[in-house]
Amino acid sequence: MHIPKPWTLPASDVTSETVFWNRRRFLKSAIAASVGVSTLGLSGCRSSDDSDLDSLAGTRSLKPLSRNPQFTTTELGDRTITPRRLTAEYNNFYEFGGNKSIWKAAQALPTDSWKVEVGGLVKNPQTYDLDDLKRKFPTEERIYRFRCVEAWSMVVPWAGFPMRLLLEDVDPLSRAKFVRFTSYYDSEVVPGPGWRPNSLPWPYTEGLTIEEMANDLAFFATGAYGETLPKQNGAPIRMVMPWKYGFKGAKSIVKIEFVEEQPATYWNSLIPNEYGFVANVNPDKPHPRWSQAQERLVSRGPSFSWETVPTLHYNGYGEFVAHLYG
Numbered sequence: 001m002h003i004p005k006p007w008t009l010p011a012s013d014v015t016s017e018t019v020f021w022n023r024r025r026f027l028k029s030a031i032a033a034s035v036g037v038s039t040l041g042l043s044g045c046r047s048s049d050d051s052d053l054d055s056l057a058g059t060r061s062l063k064p065l066s067r068n069p070q071f072t073t074t075e076l077g078d079r080t081i082t083p084r085r086l087t088a089e090y091n092n093f094y095e096f097g098g099n100k101s102i103w104k105a106a107q108a109l110p111t112d113s114w115k116v117e118v119g120g121l122v123k124n125p126q127t128y129d130l131d132d133l134k135r136k137f138p139t140e141e142r143i144y145r146f147r148c149v150e151a152w153s154m155v156v157p158w159a160g161f162p163m164r165l166l167l168e169d170v171d172p173l174s175r176a177k178f179v180r181f182t183s184y185y186d187s188e189v190v191p192g193p194g195w196r197p198n199s200l201p202w203p204y205t206e207g208l209t210i211e212e213m214a215n216d217l218a219f220f221a222t223g224a225y226g227e228t229l230p231k232q233n234g235a236p237i238r239m240v241m242p243w244k245y246g247f248k249g250a251k252s253i254v255k256i257e258f259v260e261e262q263p264a265t266y267w268n269s270l271i272p273n274e275y276g277f278v279a280n281v282n283p284d285k286p287h288p289r290w291s292q293a294q295e296r297l298v299s300r301g302p303s304f305s306w307e308t309v310p311t312l313h314y315n316g317y318g319e320f321v322a323h324l325y326g
């Protein structure tokens, strides 16, 4: 049974996407879960209309890919999956530039023979290559809302694995309380955003508590839309924590360290009064320069006409994470 995914639809057909997803939501609720999983649970489609996009150059199919039924479109409420092209061509990746149009520059990221070094306060330090990761941690698809601190948002079908599996594999010592994640950096390769060239806290780093990393939602993405990640989205492996602002999700991870103290992080070091360490999505806590009560859904057309929707506490994932924060 072939069910087209929204990103297989023609680039101009926004209405069909909405109709399709409304229909799919109806199907999901009408069909017993087990049937829903077996008939709708496979993804990994590559559409004919976007397969020749330059912004998707070098991506490979992850088919067959099983969708985690816990994270499907039924919880998306007012949104639909963001067209694939927009996820691939509207980015934040300051290593490659200070605006949203960095996907071409990001093609300079060298992803061959990638390794992720995991160490610090663990019993079992590891250096994984991509084959190790794939073999040890089965790839699944999850559809998550994604909320940038700049008040725009998307919905992305990621592929990857829960962070908890990696955490269990390296077996942290009880002294380990935080985890520090480091992105790829080579000053010869990344031009940076063009401002404050000599005072940026490279490499990009981020951090979580151990409890946050062990949470069901915390995810390492190695793909999106059924294929490996495009470089501009943080290939070959990036963090996704859907209840936090997007900047917490470091891209192109090369190192993971288990530590005792809360680690310094990129945006928090640069502008501490605007970007905290916890950075959970919270409509009631405005950014010093703008409200966080609402967000604009990244969509086709000029940005001023993007649909505005209310922002949800924890980006709508409170049932999974609220207990972490008392």
Ligand SMILES: Nc1nc2c(c(=O)[nH]1)N[C@H]1C(S)=C(S)[C@@H](COP(=O)(O)O)O[C@H]1N2
Pocket (backbone or CB within 6 Å): 087, 090, 091, 092, 093, 094, 095, 147, 148, 149, 183, 184, 204, 232, 233, 234, 246, 247, 248, 249, 250, 251, 252
């Ligand atoms: N290494 C690195 N990771 C990063 C960033 C960055 O500039 N460098 N930007 C962050 C921000 S602010 C956001 S919103 C997301 C954007 O991810 P996307 O371009 O795949 O949508 O990546 C996050 N991860």
Ligand SMILES: [Mo]
Pocket (backbone or CB within 6 Å): 092, 147, 148, 149, 150, 245, 246, 247
């Ligand atoms: Mo962001």
